[in-house]
Amino acid sequence: MKIAIAQMNSTIGAFAQNRQKIISLSTKAEALGADLVLFPELALCGYPPMDILDQKSFTEMNLQSIHILQKELPQNIAVGIGFVNKSPYQGGKSLVNAYAVLQQGKIVHEQIKTLLPTYDVFDEARNFEPGQSWNLLELSVVSTGSTTDCCSVVEPVETTVRIGFAICEDFWRETDIPGTHYKSDPVRALLDAGADIICVPSASPFYSGKDATRRALAEKIANRGNIPIVYINAVGANDSIIFDGRSFVMQPDGKVSVVAKGFEEDLITWDNTLRVSAPPREIPQYDIIENALVLGIREYMQKCGFTHCHLGLSGGIDSALVAYLAVQAVGKDNVACFSMPSRFSSDGSKDDAAELAVNLGCRYETLPIEPGFKAFLETLKPVFEDRPFDIAEENLQARIRGTLMMAYSNKFNSMLLATGNKSELAMGYCTLYGDMCGSLAPIGDLFKTEVFGLCKRINQRAGDEGRKPPIPQAIIDKPPSAELRPNQKDQDSLPPYDTLDAVLRLYLFDNLSAKEIVETCANDKCSYEHMNICALDEALVQSIIKTTARAEFKRRQAPPVLKVSPRAFGMGRRMPIARAVFEI
């Protein structure tokens, strides 16, 4: 039989548009001779619908859409679609995360998701009741005689293939999810029921390294059940969550047969009677992160209705990277960059920013903040009196810039991009309502060391391809500075970034205490790359953790960050603001 994977990009609540895509991709799959085409989890309504699920009209439109699809889908192919159904169970939540297979106008199969992720960005126990049973789809397929033996004539034979559906988390039971160990074992249940193929319709959010994790998991299960795995992932992005696609079919031997594109819609087919292998492709991790971020920016703008975006270029590496990514996402003609020099801006910074804009080919304007700064100082004088220059005046500059950028946004309906990175957001080394202004923080989930790493990789690839490296070397080489007071350097206020980022990884990803972090590093047990921190001072680690905790109030008002790590700031990490920073 031939199975098609429709790696679709859904928009939350865009039922007419999502239906149209489902019909169009199903028609194409039918034309390719597929017996079955499979769409991702909740492809009909988009993922994650969150609390729109409280609105009955939303669920009803989604069910009406299933009825419409029953009538309008092509007739010679079975179609698997993720949707929201009413719970068939007594008690519990009133909805389920369901997957239906439609064939010739009928729903011939339904599987309800049994494991509901309720950690990180996931909130599924909030809205859904878990499924309680597993059944197989029995699909009669007529073998069309396609064999590897070209010379023999094979009569068409009707066979029955039994397919089990493990919806996203149902497949992830084996992995180590901190704090969660599921009781039931959906894949085991499907295997016990006699599945010939396990299909995994997913809306699996991207983070760096996720693809390898997925494949390792699939290999384990393929081996365990001696069974092929068809992994159907969503693609696109919704707010801070990026779906990377990269759907695949894995043979029982752990070899990958077919792979869909990363970070774009795709339709691929797989014939279970053929043994083909997709050649393994090693793509550098930073290239994958770049693709994810570019997709995340493009999608957010498109789904929010923006064609243009803009940002402040400080001459530093963060804004340089965001400008570069924005140009990749929506094209140089749709990105405007603003230099907003102050009395503390170095000539080097202004020159570097200008050079970057030239390299990127996008609009570049200068809006000096000195007149605004003077006006504010004058206005505040009766209240500030003769108090010394401090963080108030530093932040003032950042907020004047934020205000200028928002004025441009309002006047020209252009979306402002925030340029902060994860190390800054952790330490609160950023100005709320200043450089934190923006609709989206594209690199808010990249540590500063990763910002450097990605910029170097971007330049290196350009060099390898004979292009001029887009990011001026001076931007990469100079010590980071906010330039909000004379001769300010980040390292005056923060630990060295390699130390800081190492500590933050262990704190944010592994939830370790200061003591545990020091021990982990001393015993060389740390599993993160690029960490050569053997001797950490516990007081320093404590101060990093406390500073991070105290900056929660800023992060609560930060724009959504594009998630590229296992734990990003935002919906995936929910912390109280008012609390004691406990004795760690």
Added chain:
Amino acid sequence: MKIAIAQMNSTIGAFAQNRQKIISLSTKAEALGADLVLFPELALCGYPPMDILDQKSFTEMNLQSIHILQKELPQNIAVGIGFVNKSPYQGGKSLVNAYAVLQQGKIVHEQIKTLLPTYDVFDEARNFEPGQSWNLLELSVVSTGSTTDCCSVVEPVETTVRIGFAICEDFWRETDIPGTHYKSDPVRALLDAGADIICVPSASPFYSGKDATRRALAEKIANRGNIPIVYINAVGANDSIIFDGRSFVMQPDGKVSVVAKGFEEDLITWDNTLRVSAPPREIPQYDIIENALVLGIREYMQKCGFTHCHLGLSGGIDSALVAYLAVQAVGKDNVACFSMPSRFSSDGSKDDAAELAVNLGCRYETLPIEPGFKAFLETLKPVFEDRPFDIAEENLQARIRGTLMMAYSNKFNSMLLATGNKSELAMGYCTLYGDMCGSLAPIGDLFKTEVFGLCKRINQRAGDEGRKPPIPQAIIDKPPSAELRPNQKDQDSLPPYDTLDAVLRLYLFDNLSAKEIVETCANDKCSYEHMNICALDEALVQSIIKTTARAEFKRRQAPPVLKVSPRAFGMGRRMPIARAVFEI
């Protein structure tokens, strides 16, 4: 026997401080002759701990605290404490929301919470595994001979009282929680086990009318089981959630025996051998809301370490109310008010703001925004060219004000209060990084009509008590205006507030679609007070709903609002930003 209710205010993560309070209140309860003192749900670590629970060190400190309490608690009283325990079950989440009774250094009883709320502001399925069984605490108590009959001598008798613990949500199964119908029935199980008393340790967030709901529920259960109910609520606030206290004991006949104070810590006792009734007190709903908001402001400031706060006074009703509440919360000497007039500010507004500040007795300064405004317009001229004055210039004024207020915040370590109301937040009729600046939005969960209602009530009460009404009548009487362009009035851009708020209630609280809202009002089925909207235009309702959906990006960056309604913006209402506003 005598039971004490220790209505305690915990701080999240402040283990030493929380322990000290537990010891001190237990000692007092012992001195009052109580056999048992009961603390609220998770009193030891504070509620809601959210994702700090991912940090093993947090759970461990909480368990160590239990060990310390075993040693340090007074010996002649049993003490019930809510804490986080490790899950005793195979699989599932690794923690449980537990309640232990400590007596003479031993844990003599433990109940695990069985129903985990996972809706609105609650996220308990994220961190906890539900309990699977119910046991009773069997407490031997020596009757001290206190009867109503003063003349007979009664010998002390040892009796055993069987107490069942229904932890917060375990008690709420009977109520109508949209989308959730629990399968198990904890109260039934406790009654079947033969409980003599049901105790309900809670961290039950306030909303307007919650007390009546709690009592109606208690009455139902008291009647059902012919059993007294001891309801122990937390008090205080954490971020946007306010705990109102108002713990009570209800007799089997539905009469309330004793009631703890609202909105402050309290220790009360109840003797199960005595039949006393607390006289019912009717407190006007707006007074209760005022108490809640005052507590919310005070707590947030205190737990975040602020002694001073400030805000911009526009001369409008919203900032007037916030200023009044702030003065109630932290005293007039700790509140600074700023008038920040623009070229569009009316003399009336400036006068009204000044008069209010005089009435409140707090500091009042004027910071004109005209110099800043001119500087920005000049700076932006090369980019704006000769485009007409529009929302860019309107928002610019609000952002200059926000920047001035944040400069003051940074210079003097004073907390800025945002002054927006719920109707504005719904419609996006507010400026992100402008009037939305602030650490807390005290009235962000009050509809505009409620803002008027509360202000009128505040003035009325002052009048009744022979004090000068604090809010100048002109502020209440004049039509609301943002004064960001000549002769601007809210009602030029928004529907009349009574219509708007009525629609928003049905949309936000009941999750109705435009069609359903029109039908509900036409059929006079609407259950909300003050709603006299019979004929609604469906197109208008649709436009309100769509505008609310489109303003999600602003709300995502809003400060926490103090929750006083069944559904507040913020953590309790999670909506995607990038989505189609679906065909409603």
